[in-house]
Amino acid sequence: MYGSIAAIGAGLAVLGAGIGIGRIGGSAMDAIARQPEAHSKIQTTMIIAAALIEGVALFGVVVGMLGGAK
Amino acid sequence: MSLVYSMKRFLLALIALLVMPVVFANEKGGKQEEEYDVTGEIMHHISDAHEWHLWGDDDATTSVYLPIILIDNGLVTFSSKEFYHTTPREFVNAEGKTDHYFVESTGRYAMVHEEIYKLTNGELEFHEGHPKAESPLDFSITKNVLSLFFGAIIILILLLTTAGFYKKNGAVGPKGLAKFLEPMILMVRNIAVDNIGEHKYKRFLPFLTTVFFFIWINNMLGMIPIIPGGANLTGNISVTLVLAVFTMLLTVFSGNKGYWSHIFATPGVPVALLPIMIPIELVGILTKPFALMIRLFANMTAGHIIVLALISIIFINKNAAWGALSVPMALFISVLEILVAFLQAYLFAMLSALFIGAAVEEAHH
Numbered sequence: 001m002y003g004s005i006a007a008i009g010a011g012l013a014v015l016g017a018g019i020g021i022g023r024i025g026g027s028a029m030d031a032i033a034r035q036p037e038a039h040s041k042i043q044t045t046m047i048i049a050a051a052l053i054e055g056v057a058l059f060g061v062v063v064g065m066l067g068g069a070k
Numbered sequence: 071m072s073l074v075y076s077m078k079r080f081l082l083a084l085i086a087l088l089v090m091p092v093v094f095a096n097e098k099g100g101k102q103e104e105e106y107d108v109t110g111e112i113m114h115h116i117s118d119a120h121e122w123h124l125w126g127d128d129d130a131t132t133s134v135y136l137p138i139i140l141i142d143n144g145l146v147t148f149s150s151k152e153f154y155h156t157t158p159r160e161f162v163n164a165e166g167k168t169d170h171y172f173v174e175s176t177g178r179y180a181m182v183h184e185e186i187y188k189l190t191n192g193e194l195e196f197h198e199g200h201p202k203a204e205s206p207l208d209f210s211i212t213k214n215v216l217s218l219f220f221g222a223i224i225i226l227i228l229l230l231t232t233a234g235f236y237k238k239n240g241a242v243g244p245k246g247l248a249k250f251l252e253p254m255i256l257m258v259r260n261i262a263v264d265n266i267g268e269h270k271y272k273r274f275l276p277f278l279t280t281v282f283f284f285i286w287i288n289n290m291l292g293m294i295p296i297i298p299g300g301a302n303l304t305g306n307i308s309v310t311l312v313l314a315v316f317t318m319l320l321t322v323f324s325g326n327k328g329y330w331s332h333i334f335a336t337p338g339v340p341v342a343l344l345p346i347m348i349p350i351e352l353v354g355i356l357t358k359p360f361a362l363m364i365r366l367f368a369n370m371t372a373g374h375i376i377v378l379a380l381i382s383i384i385f386i387n388k389n390a391a392w393g394a395l396s397v398p399m400a401l402f403i404s405v406l407e408i409l410v411a412f413l414q415a416y417l418f419a420m421l422s423a424l425f426i427g428a429a430v431e432e433a434h435h
Contacts, residue, residue, distance in 0.1 A: 048417065048420065051414070054365075055364065055368075055369075058364065058365060059361075062367075
């Protein structure tokens with residue numbers, strides 16, 4: 001039973017990451033549409049911000065794995 | 071035009087013909103009743119081990135048996151074959167299930183799930199499913215250590231060749247291997263200049279280059295399914311811990327007066343709040359490298375788990391036809407993992423440069 005609660009916790013962490021990275025992607029696309037000549041800088045920043053958020057989400061996944069395994 | 075049309079149809083018919091027998095393929099006898107232990111197999115592939123398993127299952131396995139080096143009142147070395155070739159003994163583990171462990175042929179040591187314990191009378195005591203015995207210091211060459219050596223040799227060959235080219239020919243346009251690696255090295259240099267500053271970046275550039283190439287090459291090696299690749303080195307939390315500790319030590323020992331004054335006397339904070347701010351800032355010195363460690367470990371391990379779980383679809387259903395679904399999905403995830411391998415290396419180097427830059431920054435109020 002604790003295994004499934006851990007899995008739900010990990011899923012919630014991933015949900016947060018999905019929402020966050022989706023918003024970053026959306027803002028990046030808006031910014032590129034406004035100023036196409038800055039696209040490479042915007043793309044680099046987007047990738048960095050997405051990787052940082054993914055790091056935090058994986059914190060949650062790791063805690064989920066620790067809770068699920070015994 | 072009509073030739074292309076018929077060529078496409080011909081190829082489509084050929085592929086359909088070749089795939090059809092796979093649908094009727096099924097496992098010939100063997101262990102049909104035994105369920106495939108997905109979690110156990112995935113964990114076995116992710117974790118470190120004292121042997122490098124090549125192929126085969128319990129009855130006829132082929133592995134490379136790596137040396138075991140222990141410090142137990144002196145140096146003790148033997149091949150891990152002494153463990154893996156003996157009959158496993160059973161015990162009841164913490165979850166109440168029967169589990170196996172190995173006892174070395176001369177009876178001095180036992181190995182429970184890759185952890186080595188010292189035996190007193192040739193018997194291992196268990197206390198609520200956990201072994202209760204002393205552990206000698208384990209300096210064995212394990213799968214991860216061997217993979218690290220191999221990755222280090224690759225990095226040395228690549229970078230020393232590049233350096234040798236410039237030493238011989240001076241500051242000219244590179245050719246060959248140097249031409250291939252120059253954009254990467256310039257990228258690391260740009261990371262350093264952007265984050266640390268024009269005047270101080272040269273001191274830290276060797277560390278950043280090493281960290282970037284170490285993480286990138288070992289991540290890529292982990293994607294190769296056959297020896298000497300395929301060991302999950304950067305997904306081993308001890309390895310990422312050491313890398314993060316290096317970054318932390320560099321940050322702390324290069325901190326100038328501005329850096330420490332930001333920690334102990336954060337500007338703009340009333341004196342009454344300082345007893346709260348100082349512990350927070352001190353813990354902040356630790357949490358940033360901690361995040362570096364967890365980020366790299368979790369990204370690599372999670373990627374490997376996904377690929378292994380997708381391939382396990384074939385084994386759970388015991389039918390090779392599931393490969394038509396599982397292999398393209400695993401291929402897609404593997405290509406994503408190649409991107410993640412590079413991205414995590416870039417990110418680790420960039421964040422390390424950022425932390426070092428914050429430490430050596432000139433105060434500019």
